[in-house]
Amino acid sequence: MNFFRYLGQWSIARVTTLGRAALFLYELLFASWRRPARLGPAVAKAFRLVVQQLYSVGVLTLLIILVSSLFVGMVLALQGYNTLVDFGAESSLGLLVALSLARELGPVVTALLFAGRAGSALTAEIGLMKATEQLAGMEMMAVNPMTRVIAPRFVAGLISLPLLAAMFTAVGILGGHFVGVVQLGVDEGVFWSQMQGGVDIYDDIGSGLLKGVVFGFVVSWIAVFEGYDSVPTSEGVAAATTRTVVLSSLAVLGLDFILTALTLGEI
Amino acid sequence: MDRKWLLETWVGVFVAAGIAALAMLAFRVGNIAEAEVRNPYEIRARFDNIGGLKVRAAVTMAGVTIGRVAGITFDSERYQAVVTMRIDGRYDRIPTDTSAAILTAGLLGEQYIGLEPGGADEYLKAGDTIEITQDAIVLEKLIGQFLFNKAAETPPADKPAPLPQ
Numbered sequence: 001m002n003f004f005r006y007l008g009q010w011s012i013a014r015v016t017t018l019g020r021a022a023l024f025l026y027e028l029l030f031a032s033w034r035r036p037a038r039l040g041p042a043v044a045k046a047f048r049l050v051v052q053q054l055y056s057v058g059v060l061t062l063l064i065i066l067v068s069s070l071f072v073g074m075v076l077a078l079q080g081y082n083t084l085v086d087f088g089a090e091s092s093l094g095l096l097v098a099l100s101l102a103r104e105l106g107p108v109v110t111a112l113l114f115a116g117r118a119g120s121a122l123t124a125e126i127g128l129m130k131a132t133e134q135l136a137g138m139e140m141m142a143v144n145p146m147t148r149v150i151a152p153r154f155v156a157g158l159i160s161l162p163l164l165a166a167m168f169t170a171v172g173i174l175g176g177h178f179v180g181v182v183q184l185g186v187d188e189g190v191f192w193s194q195m196q197g198g199v200d201i202y203d204d205i206g207s208g209l210l211k212g213v214v215f216g217f218v219v220s221w222i223a224v225f226e227g228y229d230s231v232p233t234s235e236g237v238a239a240a241t242t243r244t245v246v247l248s249s250l251a252v253l254g255l256d257f258i259l260t261a262l263t264l265g266e267i
Numbered sequence: 268m269d270r271k272w273l274l275e276t277w278v279g280v281f282v283a284a285g286i287a288a289l290a291m292l293a294f295r296v297g298n299i300a301e302a303e304v305r306n307p308y309e310i311r312a313r314f315d316n317i318g319g320l321k322v323r324a325a326v327t328m329a330g331v332t333i334g335r336v337a338g339i340t341f342d343s344e345r346y347q348a349v350v351t352m353r354i355d356g357r358y359d360r361i362p363t364d365t366s367a368a369i370l371t372a373g374l375l376g377e378q379y380i381g382l383e384p385g386g387a388d389e390y391l392k393a394g395d396t397i398e399i400t401q402d403a404i405v406l407e408k409l410i411g412q413f414l415f416n417k418a419a420e421t422p423p424a425d426k427p428a429p430l431p432q
Contacts, residue, residue, distance in 0.1 A: 055274045059281045091377045098296055163285025170288035173296065189335060190377055193323040195296055205292050 021225045028150060028224075049152035050159075057118045057153065058160035062167075064117055065110060069168040072105060073097060073175025080176075081184050090184075094191035095198040097176035102199060102208045106169035108256050111215035114161055115248035119223035122153050123244040126227025127237035135228075150224050157220030162212030169208065207263040214255060219248045306356025308393035309337060312367040317348045318378055318403025320369055325379040326352045333358045336380065352380065362387040366399035378403060 080096045126149065129135050135145045173195075180186045199205065223244050230240035317339065326334035334354035342349050354361070364385030371378050382397075391397070 051275060051278050054278045054281065059277045062281060062284075088372070091372060102292065102296075160281075163282065163288070166285055166288040166292060170291045187325060187332065189323055189325060189332075190372075192295075193321065194377065197321065199296050201293060205296070209289075 017229070020229060021221070024225050024228060025221055027146060028154060028221075046147075046152070049148070050155050053152045053156035054160060057122070057156040058164065061114060061117045061160065061164060064113055065164050065168050066171055068109065068113060069101075069106075069171040070175040072109060072168075073101065073172030073177075074179045076100060076105070076172070077176035077179035077184070081180060081186070090180075090186050091190040092194055092198075093180045093186050094173075094176070094195035097180065098173055098195045098199050099204060101169045101172040101176075102204045104256070104260070106172065107165045107208050107211035107215055108252060110165040110168045110212070111161060111219055111252040112249055114157075114164060114215075115219050115223070115245055115252070118157065118160070119219050119244050119248050120241045122157070122220070122223040123227040123230070123241045124237060126150070126153070126224060127230035127232070127240050130228065130230060131232040131234070131237055133232075150228060154220045154224050157223065158213070158216045161216030161219065162209055165208065165212035165215075169205075203263070207259070210263070211256065211259050214259060215252050218251050218255060222248045222251065307334065307337075307353040308356060308359070310352050310354060310361075310391050310393070310395050310397060312350050312352065312380070312397040312400050313342070313345070313347045314350060314367075314369065314400050314402050315347055316402040316405060317350060318369055318405060320350065320378045320380070320403065324377060326354065326382065327379060328358070328361070328382040328384065333382075350380070359390060361391045363389045363391055363395070364399065365391065365397055366401065367397045368401035369403035371404075 076097050077093060080093050081090055084090045084093055084096070126135075129145075129149065135149065138145045138148060177191065181188045181191050226240040226244045226247070227237075230236045320336065320339065322336055322339060324336045325332045326336060334352050336350055337353040338351040340349045340351075341347075361382065362385040364387040366383045366385065368381050368383070369378055370381045385399075
């Protein structure tokens with residue numbers, strides 16, 4: 001009997017958290033959009049806050065994205081070449097590298113790295129703000145922490161991830177070009193012309209961009225929610241940070257399948 | 268040079284790099300700059316059938332890439348394809364009686380143009396046309412011809428094949 005009780009407890013806790021997350025998102029998206037008395041200064045201030053967060057969320061994530069994309073592209077070219085050369089089809093190497101990066105690896109690996117590098121930092125920062133009662137202090141001063149703290153971080157994540165994913169894809173293709181053309185001697189013109197012939201701007205690059213936006217939304221949402229919802233102790237913040245990385249990774253991989261099935265339209 | 272200036276500049280660089288990456292994906296992956304053919308000159312060749320030849324395919328001589336296909340047009344007077352090739356200026360000693368063939372790299376690879384030099388003393392100049400050409404091999408035609416020849420070889424059932432003399 002106890003087993004069922006625990007199962008019930010666990011389920012109710014999960015569903016409650018899901019409900020809190022949805023309400024949190026609602027407030028983040030709509031309630032914080034109350035029209036301020038003077039629009040101009042409010043917009044300028046919001047812009048400044050977002051720029052600040054773009055630095056800590058986007059710029060500081062740049063290095064890990066660029067380095068890993070270079071190596072992912074290089075490994076992709078090396079592996080692809082060794083398989084394709086058996087069929088005498090190494091001229092398709094550029095197409096292989098570009099399609100796998102633009103459609104899948106670019107957005108997905110970027111989102112996973114982003115969750116580990118920026119999402120965890122967001123959760124820890126907001127969780128610590130809550131633990132040290134800074135959020136409560138803001139409310140005491142009639143400052144809405146939702147607009148002052150949460151929304152800029154969410155928007156910065158939403159903007160950063162698609163841009164980072166595009167950079168990942170571009171640098172990965174350059175890495176693949178380095179290994180394929182410079183090292184392994186695939187013809188340069190064929191490398192690019194096959195890529196150009198096979199990559200569609202809307203179907204491939206567009207769907208990659210769409211994935212970047214969706215992943216940015218989900219990862220940022222999970223990160224700021226887990227921070228905001230964390231138990232305000234050092235253990236609570238640690239648990240929330242772990243949950244951010246785990247849940248974001250699972251959500252990204254699951255959503256990736258759904259988005260791929262939708263964009264390819266074959267299921 | 269305060270901290271805020273630095274931060275805002277970095278964000279600017281970040282956003283610009285992101286947009287540049289998108290632009291590269293759109294243009295570079297979609298449209299490649301001319302693959303290093305220096306001081307090119309253009310020659311033409313006429314084919315009855317170019318198969319799957321594409322613009323930017325390689326033009327080779329003795330297996331070495333010496334140029335690129337710059338354009339493919341259709342001549343509606345003669346019902347032929349006119350392929351314009353841009354040849355690297357270093358290779359300006361191609362005899363006028365050179366022949367051009369459309370070949371395939373590997374079993375499933377890209378199609379390219381292979382040039383076979385002739386023995387003439389004069390060389391092709393910009394705007395000249397290669398007269399001797401060999402079309403792309405179309406697999407269906409090849410199989411059809413093979414079957415036709417097979418059928419022609421096999422003697423009809425009611426008339427026995429003549430005995431060898």
